Amino acid sequence: MKRASTILQDADAVRWTPMELLDWLNEAQRAVVIAKPNAKSGTAVFNLVSGTRQTLPEQYTILSRIIRNGGATGKAIRQLARREILDAQLPGWHNTAVLPFNAQADYAFQDMMNPREFYVAPGNTGTGSIEAVVGMVPANVAAPSSGSQLDIAAYTGTVDLPDIYQSILLDFLLFRAFSKDSAAPDAAQRAQTHLGLATAALGGMGASEMAMSMATAFLTQPAAG
Structure with a gap:
């Protein structure tokens, strides 16, 4: 100034x-x-809601990369380039009766046409969290x-x-x-x-x-x- x-x-x-x-x-x-x-990025851990569809918390500007499930022993999450991989192999993966929801995610993907949302599979029980590289809003x-x-x-x-x-x-x-x-x-x-x-x-x-x-x-x- x-x-x-x-x-x-x-x-x-x-x-x-x-x-x-x-x-x-x-x-x-x-x-x-x-x-x-x-320009302002870092690693953050945030909670997941119940289901397959997840929303990036408001304090973050972009989801760059999902690393693993939250917690000291959280397993790695594999990022899929295309949703069609799951759709073709397990069409009902959004339904907990077909693929039971779990606190731990195995796969995740993001459609860049909607960058503030991403999906996890299996769907989350609402008790899980993920560790991810995110963009942040400067204070x-x-x-x-x-x-x-x-x-x-x-x-x-x-x-x-x-x-x-x-x-x-x-x-x-x-x-x-x-x-x-x-x-x-x-x-x-x-x-x-x-x-x-x-x-x-x-x-x-x-x-x-x-x-x-x-x-x-x-x-x-x-x-x-």
Whole structure:
């Protein structure tokens, strides 16, 4: 926020108040995880409901990978790429009379057309849980006490993203700030420039991660012949 004020030549945060900058900063965090869900990710354990169809809890943005059943001795869960595998072999698998529900899941799959839902087989009894890699909603940076909300130096909260996203968040703040001042000369163009920088940086990070992941997979493959 202080860096944004410096670039805006508003070091005392008068034209763009600290409360505005904070709102935009928290909005920027959410924009980052929308564009790049693994920007804030981790392993979580959450409870299952009764049945085969399950819903991702609201505090998570995306289900990346299901690891195993919850608990210290939870067995691994095999992820299926296609539901048709189960449908063909056991058409009644949603019915507990055909495939009895269990606290432990053997298989799981997710239809990417509905990313907030997934299915487990056998259906759960409502007493089980799973361990999964998930995307998370960043926590908002808190404002200082009401008596110091106009003092930008009082904003000392921690952003809930890794430090490598600092310049991206700064560009998002400047995009919003210049958009507010769009009547000023070149402000609209500067706003779009900062939005473009943030978007390009997020895209570049995603491409770099993908390349690194592919390279790692290639290097760990056994030599041909």
